Amino acid sequence: MSLTLAESRGRAALLADVDYQVHLTLAADQDTFESTSVVRFTCSQAGASCFLELADGAEVEVTLNGKQLPTAAYDGRRITLPELALTNEARVSARLPYVTNGDGMHRFVDPVDGETYVSAYCGMDNAQRVFACFDQPDLKSPIALDVTADERWTVLASGRRLDPQIPGRRRFAATPPIPTYLFVVCAGPWHSTVFEHSGRSFGWHARRSLVTELERDAEELRRVTVACWDYYTTIFEEPYAFDDYHQVFVPGLNWGAQENPGCVTYRDEMLPPGRVSDQARQRRAMVIAHEMAHMWFGNLVTARWFDDSWLSESFADYMGFLVADRAAGFRDTWVDFDAAFLPMAYDADERRSTHPVAPPTEGVTDIDTAYGNFDSLSYAKGNAVVRQLVTWLGEEGFLAGVNGYLTRHRFGTASLTEFVSALGDASGRDVAGWVDAWLRTTGFDTLVVAREAGVPVLSRTGSRSHRLRVTSYDVVDGALRPASTRAVDLGDDPVSLPEGRDRVVVANSHGDTFARLRLDDSSVTAVKARLATVPDPMTRAVLWTALGGLVRGAELAPWDYLDIVGSQLPGEEHGSVFEAVLERARRHVVTRCLPADHVASGLDMLAATCRGALDRAPAPAVALAAVRGLASTSRDAGLLRCWLADDRTDTGVALDPRLRWDILRRLAEIGASSASDLVEAERRCDPSVAGELGTARALAALPEAAAKASAWDAMFGGEPSNRLFAETAQGFWSAEQHDLLAPYVDRYLAEAPALAVRRGQSFSLIVGQAFPTIPMGTDDLARLDSALLSDIPTVLRRAWEDRRDDLALAVAVRQRFD
């Protein structure tokens, strides 16, 4: 069980002035590492007791104020510290296990060159897997670090690097006060590219076997870093609070990235072999900007408890998209946001697990519960709501409030209350009222356009005030052409839109607010036939999201939606919109909402859509998305084999390693002859970790009982790394192999909880994400309900309940339209 809110509150009330000296000995060739920490702190009540966390330690020795504690003081999870003095020093030494699941000190051996990398991943409460500590966010403390490791290795961490005095030993000065979850160390023979900017040292680092990829992208990574840096150091009044700024592409990270002060870690999948698509470059820039925003929001000022994680994440998410656009020059970040990320927020807001963007503190009872809230509501909805807040307050007032907040609470912790008061002070507006309406509520309003004697009238169901733009369109030569756009403040009173008479009307055409959209009937008819002709890609994203919502709510038949996809998507010119709509159609509509015996024809229809797009010789981003789409839906084994042999498609798009593995997975999935030989041949050519994962994914997709049994054993019987498990599961479940896989649904429900218990918090989420993606019906729903009656780890339960709620909606869609 993870730390509870009550325990955290109790300990924070008792302790203060915590600081750590941590010494780690990181040997490459062992299963464990040595960890020693010296923890100094004061206690407000002499004689009281408290505890340090330390997970899975062996040979644990503890002294408190010079006295050795009995071994019984440690229970495998916590060290009880009895009879505290007013000032205390605890010394803890232990051997701790390296992990392959991304929670703690992750060890990775590169299959290309046999080099070992060890990196500490500490979010959310995994610092205790690296050193003995008070693992909660509001006991911020300086951490000094000392690492003994291979002399050839580079060791990266947050503190300023001190000169080495003993070979193989690296020392880092104490950091400013930081929460334990932001501790980091990355050790290994990294390839590095470094530069100076504004008198500060910056570095990008990646595994040595990724030298080609890092050098390929070094100039862009540097440019984006500098652009974001200059932007933030201009808008924030508080200076950057930490030392150098290192960014490391690390293996096996469970998060997309983590904002450790001055030493940000990124999934190394963000440095892909072969090619980085324009969309991947844009998203990477967004993540760079997101993590850098955390240096102020989250690191300089930290949320007191995880109820306010959203405050860091929504803000960083908003800044990430904004700054990647405004400073780093990626023009379409908001279109990508509205097309790909926002639909997930609307989905999440309809599940039982929905919570206010700012959840009540008491609702976040422990850290495992908080883990579930790193969801689309805390990121995407929070981002959309912050965007609406900025629209309402104005950018200047918003930033003034942010700066007030950062200055008042620098190096400390804060909560929503302090943020609201800083915004209110700076703007003179009723921010608290706005917060109650937008951040303390769940769900979303619906914007409704209805016609009264031909005149469109905009109203909303719900209770929030919105500032948004509405655009009216004429049909000119069969295409929708904007005739007028106006800004509207919408509250309880409907707003008449006379300019929309005899025109197609789209509310929230610029994505200003977070609300479902219900078009009037005549506009729906026009949009179904002409969506692709709307000039602004943001508006197209908004409209596709609205149509997707209608399917989810069983108001639009899945086949009608797929017909719109078939007629409108081939004409889509924006890569993000194309890819997001295609993915949604495949994963949500075809796989979930169609009966099992219609899945194949649904996929054929999507394959035809991709082919239709390619035949129009589209922009490169759309062409690549269409090729990826075909690689996962086509049934034409001959075509896919030709692509592989030529290393390019018949339309001239060059393949990249990931795409080659996607094609191999598809060939395996459809049972193409000698698919396993092709996989084996590819594996010989690609000895990288991506090749290992691609192989596992493709072989798991073979429509054969033996292949499924072997993949299952690898996932549930062995100790696969987090990545290997996830990729195998992706290959394993295939919507077209319903009959072969149906028996595995029960096995999954039976075996997943024990695996989640055994492998921990983040792995539980990965196990939850491995939920069957085959068509399921009411009997599956009943099975899942009965599985949910048993004792299931918190993180897995949350994942299953979410899937259950989605499944119930999908079953309702099928019942309504069968």
Ligand SMILES: [Zn+2]
């Ligand atoms: Zn973040």
